[in-house]
Structures are given as C-alpha cells and as structure tokens.
Amino acid sequence: MVHWSFVFFWWDLESGEGESCDNFTDLNLSHCFMGTSLYVRLLLYTRSNLDCGRELNHHYLSSQPLFNLARPTAFVIHGYRPTGAPPIWINHIVHLLAEQEDMNIIVVDWNKGAANLNYFTAVTYTREAAQNLTGFIMTMQEEGASLSSVHLIGVSLGAHLAGFVGANLKGKIGRITGLDPAGPMFTSATPEERLDPSDAMFVDVLHTDMNSFGLRGAHGHIDFYANGGADQPGCPKTIFAGKSYFVCDHQRSVFLFLCALNRTCSLTGYPCSSYSDFLDGRCLQCEAFKPASCPVLGYDVSQWRDTLLKLGETKVFFSTTATLPYRKLSYRVDMVTWNQYLRWGVVYIRLHSGRNFTEARIDHKLLRFEQYTSTRLLAQFDEDLQQVQKISLRISTGNVIGPRYKIRLLRIRFTPLDRPERPLMCRFDIIMEENMEVAFRPLPCNSHL
Structure with missing residues (x-):
C-alpha cells in the first residue's frame, strides 16, 4: 500500500x-x-x-x-x-x-x-x-x-x-x-x-x-x-x-x-x-x-x-583517475617508425616539469612497430603538468635475452586533447633501443632538427 x-x-x-x-x-x-x-x-x-x-x-x-x-x-x-x-x-x-x-x-x-x-x-x-x-x-x-x-x-x-x-x-x-x-x-x-x-x-x-x-x-x-x-x-x-x-x-x-x-x-x-x-x-x-x-x-x-x-x-x-578530481590529461601521440626489424611492445611515456613528472602506460595490448609505419596512441596522464620541459619514452618488448634491437622514430608528435590552447609538441629522428628509456626536449612542431 x-x-x-x-x-x-x-x-x-x-x-x-x-x-x-x-x-x-x-x-x-x-x-x-x-x-x-x-x-x-x-x-x-x-x-x-x-x-x-x-x-x-x-x-x-x-x-x-x-x-x-x-x-x-x-x-x-x-x-x-x-x-x-x-x-x-x-x-x-x-x-x-x-x-x-x-x-x-x-x-x-x-x-x-x-x-x-x-x-x-x-x-x-x-x-x-x-x-x-x-x-x-x-x-x-x-x-x-x-x-x-x-x-x-x-x-x-x-x-x-x-x-x-x-x-x-x-x-x-x-x-x-x-x-x-x-x-x-x-x-x-x-x-x-x-x-x-x-x-x-x-x-x-x-x-x-x-x-x-x-x-x-x-x-x-x-x-x-x-x-x-x-x-x-x-x-x-x-x-x-x-x-x-x-x-x-x-x-x-x-x-x-x-x-x-x-x-x-x-x-x-x-x-x-x-x-x-x-x-x-x-x-x-x-x-x-x-x-x-x-x-x-x-x-x-x-x-x-x-x-x-x-x-x-x-x-x-x-578514463578517470582513482581519486578526485578524477580527470586525466589526454594526448594523442602520433609516431612514424623506421626500424629494420618488426617489434611488438608496450609504451611508457613520462612528461617532466622540473622535478615533477607524470607517466602514461599504454599497455592494454601489444603494439606493432615496423619499418615506415605510422602509429597513433592515446596517452592518458594522472596529473596536468602545464609546462612540459622534457619527455622520456620507453618501448618495452619483453626481450630479456639476445641483442637489443634499435627502434628509429622519424617523428613523434603530441597533441593535447583536453587543452587545445596548448601548442603541439614534436621531436624528429630519435634512435632508441628497445627496453631502454630515451629522454628529449620537445620542440614546436614547425621546427625540424
């Protein structure tokens, strides 16, 4: 009733x-x-x-x-x-x-x-x-x-x-x-x-x-x-x-x-x-x-x-973080690879500002890196660093024995999705080894080394 x-x-x-x-x-x-x-x-x-x-x-x-x-x-x-x-x-x-x-x-x-x-x-x-x-x-x-x-x-x-x-x-x-x-x-x-x-x-x-x-x-x-x-x-x-x-x-x-x-x-x-x-x-x-x-x-x-x-x-x-204010900072990451050997792996990206850094792990599945291939990633960070002074990148392939193969990035570009007023960040021609972190200073995307 x-x-x-x-x-x-x-x-x-x-x-x-x-x-x-x-x-x-x-x-x-x-x-x-x-x-x-x-x-x-x-x-x-x-x-x-x-x-x-x-x-x-x-x-x-x-x-x-x-x-x-x-x-x-x-x-x-x-x-x-x-x-x-x-x-x-x-x-x-x-x-x-x-x-x-x-x-x-x-x-x-x-x-x-x-x-x-x-x-x-x-x-x-x-x-x-x-x-x-x-x-x-x-x-x-x-x-x-x-x-x-x-x-x-x-x-x-x-x-x-x-x-x-x-x-x-x-x-x-x-x-x-x-x-x-x-x-x-x-x-x-x-x-x-x-x-x-x-x-x-x-x-x-x-x-x-x-x-x-x-x-x-x-x-x-x-x-x-x-x-x-x-x-x-x-x-x-x-x-x-x-x-x-x-x-x-x-x-x-x-x-x-x-x-x-x-x-x-x-x-x-x-x-x-x-x-x-x-x-x-x-x-x-x-x-x-x-x-x-x-x-x-x-x-x-x-x-x-x-x-x-x-x-x-x-x-x-x-996607969200675990705690307030829940918001993640998202970047679209576009990479063009030129490595000689096909590699599969996951990507770890760190953004640095002074002593502070925040990391995105793109590990929901293995990614394919091969000669002259364009790869688009979604990188989501728990913290918003307003001025990114340095970026570090690691491609983890899980290879623990045998030689470390080199991976060449002809270009990597970071596009801020949540902060469109911020400039795009780029870097050109980076040589890195699998499972090894490489750090670089981002440049305006109209620059070229």
Missing part, C-alpha cells in the same frame, strides 16, 4: 524558532530485516532553504510558499538501500544542483520501500513509487508547471523508477539522468520494463559497474562509459575489502556526477563503438559535434541534445 505524506509545521514556543526541517528517513538494519512498506516523501530544497528540507503535500502545492512552479524542478531519486541509512551524497547533490540555476530540488525519499533485505521487494515498489511521483508531477502540470522543465535524476534502481515516471507521462518529461541504472532483475527487461530513450525528451546515462550491479548496454540518447563502464580505478579487486568490494564501482557513478556538477573535473566523452577502440586512439575526434566540442559529463550535457537527437543513440567513453 502507498502512504501519502503531508506537511506538518510546528512552532518551538521556548526558542521562538519557526518551522522544523524535514529530514530524509533514517532507518537501520532491523527495519530491513523486518521489511518496510512503501511510503513516499517529497523533500523540497531551494536556494532559500538549502540546509532545511520542507516536506511537500502531494495534493496541495500551494501550501508550500517556497515551491515556485515557474522555476525548473529537479527530482533526485535514490536506489536500493540495503542498510536503511540515508545516502551520504544527498546534501552534496542538493547544494551542487542549486549552483547550476535557480530551481526547485525535490529529494524523492522512498527509503521505506527501498530498505528491504529482499531486493525483489524494492524492485516491485519502484512501479508503485513511480505512480506516486507521476501523480505529483501531473498536479504540478495542472497548476501551471511545464513538463519540459522537469529533470529526473535517478541513481541505480532510481534510474528505472525515473524511467517509469517518464513512460507514464508519455515521454514529455524534459530530461532523465540515469546514474548506473540497476542491472539485477533488469538484464533481460524490454524497453518498457526499464529506463530507455523514449522516457523523456532527453535521456543521458552514466555507466560504472556494468559487470555487477549496473546494467549493460545503451539506454539513453547518450551513454557515458567511465573506464569502459565496468571496473573503476581505485576500487578493491578482492572480496577481502568487505562492503567496498561490492559497492565501490556502482557508487562511483554518483561521485563522478557530483564532481562534474562541481565543475572541478571536466570529463569529456569521445564517441566510439567500444572502450578498446577508444584506448587505441581511434576515436579522438568529434566531427559530428562541430563547431561545439565533444560532450562533457554533467548538468550542461543537454547543450548537445539537438545533435544527439539527430545522431540517435550515442556511446561515449572516457
């Missing part, structure tokens, strides 16, 4: 303080063991009450003066809560959304329903919660709000809940953002049974855990795949890490989105058919998006909407 919540105000007669704050429902494991029945609460935040939520009446919107239907409205929808505790990121996303523009921010608190040890029960409740939220948005529309100004942000199971709301409203919602939509129970689902592009005028999706709790495939007008959409750097690789082993990759979607909202990490997605092709340097241009740049994860991705709607479903890939 769905319980409808109402707003209650009280006045502290002793302190003279006004209305109390309405907080996200805080449950514990005992509630999860016993099971919870669905109870949907809608907590309103605006720039006027960022730290003090106001619970909305589902039927009488005029009872809350802070709720301005002329403003855009973003709904934040959490997912499955196996411990019953409030999501640690709720306050962060509320504050960061308020920085984007003046809007109503409504946290959809369905913790009573999502907090069940039986995941199947929580999945069942998504349909009921979607009916609840659909009714509220229809009331908004009746009182003058535009559906095109509504943005649903759903995390995990909440992404599908958002999709059900969008489908109920015939796809007229302005935007749905799905943060690693849940995979279990949805792997074989039809588009009507999960989030899909028809659920809103614009659907953007971020994938971080497709091989576990997240959903494989493409489910939006644009799908961002962080580090290929599966294993995330810095997350535990063994079960001995405890809870983090299970949730780290899945939760990374939220932290990447928060970082993007904070504008501290500009995470550019490159359209490509696969992550391996992206790592091979085959997808480092965004011709279809000119004169604009490649799509960037975050609140402003809707500026590419018209192009994306023309292109159809678009997959974009990017």
Whole structure:
C-alpha cells in the first residue's frame, strides 16, 4: 500500500524558532530485516532553504510558499538501500544542483520501500513509487508547471523508477539522468520494463559497474562509459575489502556526477563503438559535434541534445583517475617508425616539469612497430603538468635475452586533447633501443632538427 505524506509545521514556543526541517528517513538494519512498506516523501530544497528540507503535500502545492512552479524542478531519486541509512551524497547533490540555476530540488525519499533485505521487494515498489511521483508531477502540470522543465535524476534502481515516471507521462518529461541504472532483475527487461530513450525528451546515462550491479548496454540518447563502464580505478579487486568490494564501482557513478556538477573535473566523452577502440586512439575526434566540442559529463550535457537527437543513440567513453578530481590529461601521440626489424611492445611515456613528472602506460595490448609505419596512441596522464620541459619514452618488448634491437622514430608528435590552447609538441629522428628509456626536449612542431 502507498502512504501519502503531508506537511506538518510546528512552532518551538521556548526558542521562538519557526518551522522544523524535514529530514530524509533514517532507518537501520532491523527495519530491513523486518521489511518496510512503501511510503513516499517529497523533500523540497531551494536556494532559500538549502540546509532545511520542507516536506511537500502531494495534493496541495500551494501550501508550500517556497515551491515556485515557474522555476525548473529537479527530482533526485535514490536506489536500493540495503542498510536503511540515508545516502551520504544527498546534501552534496542538493547544494551542487542549486549552483547550476535557480530551481526547485525535490529529494524523492522512498527509503521505506527501498530498505528491504529482499531486493525483489524494492524492485516491485519502484512501479508503485513511480505512480506516486507521476501523480505529483501531473498536479504540478495542472497548476501551471511545464513538463519540459522537469529533470529526473535517478541513481541505480532510481534510474528505472525515473524511467517509469517518464513512460507514464508519455515521454514529455524534459530530461532523465540515469546514474548506473540497476542491472539485477533488469538484464533481460524490454524497453518498457526499464529506463530507455523514449522516457523523456532527453535521456543521458552514466555507466560504472556494468559487470555487477549496473546494467549493460545503451539506454539513453547518450551513454557515458567511465573506464569502459565496468571496473573503476581505485576500487578493491578482492572480496577481502568487505562492503567496498561490492559497492565501490556502482557508487562511483554518483561521485563522478557530483564532481562534474562541481565543475572541478571536466570529463569529456569521445564517441566510439567500444572502450578498446577508444584506448587505441581511434576515436579522438568529434566531427559530428562541430563547431561545439565533444560532450562533457554533467548538468550542461543537454547543450548537445539537438545533435544527439539527430545522431540517435550515442556511446561515449572516457578514463578517470582513482581519486578526485578524477580527470586525466589526454594526448594523442602520433609516431612514424623506421626500424629494420618488426617489434611488438608496450609504451611508457613520462612528461617532466622540473622535478615533477607524470607517466602514461599504454599497455592494454601489444603494439606493432615496423619499418615506415605510422602509429597513433592515446596517452592518458594522472596529473596536468602545464609546462612540459622534457619527455622520456620507453618501448618495452619483453626481450630479456639476445641483442637489443634499435627502434628509429622519424617523428613523434603530441597533441593535447583536453587543452587545445596548448601548442603541439614534436621531436624528429630519435634512435632508441628497445627496453631502454630515451629522454628529449620537445620542440614546436614547425621546427625540424
């Protein structure tokens, strides 16, 4: 049964303080063991009450003066809560959304329903919660709000809940953002049974855990795949890490989105058919998006909407570091080799600035180096060194016995992808031995030694 919540105000007669704050429902494991029945609460935040939520009446919107239907409205929808505790990121996303523009921010608190040890029960409740939220948005529309100004942000199971709301409203919602939509129970689902592009005028999706709790495939007008959409750097690789082993990759979607909202990490997605092709340097241009740049994860991705709607479903890939601000610095590296003997190996590149250096290892597969062959690489560095004074290069072939063969580079060129204002760096005619590092000072590409 769905319980409808109402707003209650009280006045502290002793302190003279006004209305109390309405907080996200805080449950514990005992509630999860016993099971919870669905109870949907809608907590309103605006720039006027960022730290003090106001619970909305589902039927009488005029009872809350802070709720301005002329403003855009973003709904934040959490997912499955196996411990019953409030999501640690709720306050962060509320504050960061308020920085984007003046809007109503409504946290959809369905913790009573999502907090069940039986995941199947929580999945069942998504349909009921979607009916609840659909009714509220229809009331908004009746009182003058535009559906095109509504943005649903759903995390995990909440992404599908958002999709059900969008489908109920015939796809007229302005935007749905799905943060690693849940995979279990949805792997074989039809588009009507999960989030899909028809659920809103614009659907953007971020994938971080497709091989576990997240959903494989493409489910939006644009799908961002962080580090290929599966294993995330810095997350535990063994079960001995405890809870983090299970949730780290899945939760990374939220932290990447928060970082993007904070504008501290500009995470550019490159359209490509696969992550391996992206790592091979085959997808480092965004011709279809000119004169604009490649799509960037975050609140402003809707500026590419018209192009994306023309292109159809678009997959974009990017890599991150293990920690904040997550952004890697990317260079396209073009080499022309002239070695006599065919060699296979991996490439290590270091950029130096004074005593500081950062290294890129291009080791996802063996690369082929042969006579007069042009090779394109994607080199991704964890740190941004603004002034590169020296570059060192090593081609590791794994050859530990026999003679070391020489590899001749007729030209090597470094093109900064994330910092197009920076000059290209080149070097010409370098003789190096396999497995031995060679260092050189980069030159402007219009120079020649």
